[in-house]
Amino acid sequence: xxxxxxxxxxxxxxxxxxxxxxxxxxxxxxxxxxxxxxxxxxxxxxxxxxxxxxxxxxxxxxxxxxxxxxxxxxxxxxxxxxxxxxxxxxxxxxxxxxxxxxxxxxxxxxxxxxxxx
Amino acid sequence: xxxxxxxxxxxxxxxxxxxxxxxxxxxxxxxxxxxxxxxxxxxxxxxxxxxxxxxxxxxxxxxxxxxxxxxxxxxxxxxxxxxxxxxxxxxxxxxxxxxxxxxxxxxxxxxxxxx
Numbered sequence: 001x002x003x004x005x006x007x008x009x010x011x012x013x014x015x016x017x018x019x020x021x022x023x024x025x026x027x028x029x030x031x032x033x034x035x036x037x038x039x040x041x042x043x044x045x046x047x048x049x050x051x052x053x054x055x056x057x058x059x060x061x062x063x064x065x066x067x068x069x070x071x072x073x074x075x076x077x078x079x080x081x082x083x084x085x086x087x088x089x090x091x092x093x094x095x096x097x098x099x100x101x102x103x104x105x106x107x108x109x110x111x112x113x114x115x116x117x
Numbered sequence: 118x119x120x121x122x123x124x125x126x127x128x129x130x131x132x133x134x135x136x137x138x139x140x141x142x143x144x145x146x147x148x149x150x151x152x153x154x155x156x157x158x159x160x161x162x163x164x165x166x167x168x169x170x171x172x173x174x175x176x177x178x179x180x181x182x183x184x185x186x187x188x189x190x191x192x193x194x195x196x197x198x199x200x201x202x203x204x205x206x207x208x209x210x211x212x213x214x215x216x217x218x219x220x221x222x223x224x225x226x227x228x229x230x231x232x
Contacts, residue, residue, distance in 0.1 A: 035220055042225070045221075103148070104162055104175070105150075109157055
């Protein structure tokens with residue numbers, strides 16, 4: 001079974017600085033998708049960024065970028081120019097396209113990010 | 118606006134009672150999911166449904182039941198057999214096709230507390 005591990009339960013960063021959240025996963029598949037979701041205090045889950053395993057290029061979305069290392073099964077999230085609104089719980093998630101059936105997301109334990117003004 | 122509506126936002130259950138959490142979507146998504154969130158454990162899959170009148174157990178289905186009589190609705194019942202039901206419950210949906218690979222849409226959640 002696929003597993004996702006986030007080894008940093010909590011992280012903090014000064015406003016305007018850069019922070020990197022770690023994620024590793026275990027899979028025997030070659031074709032899969034990885035996601036970072038943000039859960040602010042409202043508890044609404046928000047998709048931050050997505051990476052296809054077949055793409056070598058790292059995904060970027062404005063201040064958010066990933067470092068995808070397929071061989072190492074690592075998928076870290078870098079937040080540049082941190083803002084107070086970035087404070088949230090961040091979840092790494094894995095999805096394998098099924099041959100048939102629903103696509104099930106597997107989540108890591110989460111990292112709580114605090115932004116210090 | 119299209120989205121997922123979960124109700125109620127807060128729910129209190131007495132010991133031995135069954136309670137039902139509502140999840141409704143107007144996104145025309147085929148697939149729907151229920152996750153449970155506990156501190157330090159991330160989100161764990163309870164049940165999922167690919168199409169109407171069909172659903173499958175997830176990783177922690179014991180003590181829960183679901184139905185999928187309509188495409189828009191996927192209610193979750195927390196039964197008295199669930200020994201530790203206090204948690205935050207999230208409902209999600211996806212198209213059930215290759216476009217699901219863009220990620221799920223989540224509801225805003227229900228906080229269930231046993232009193």
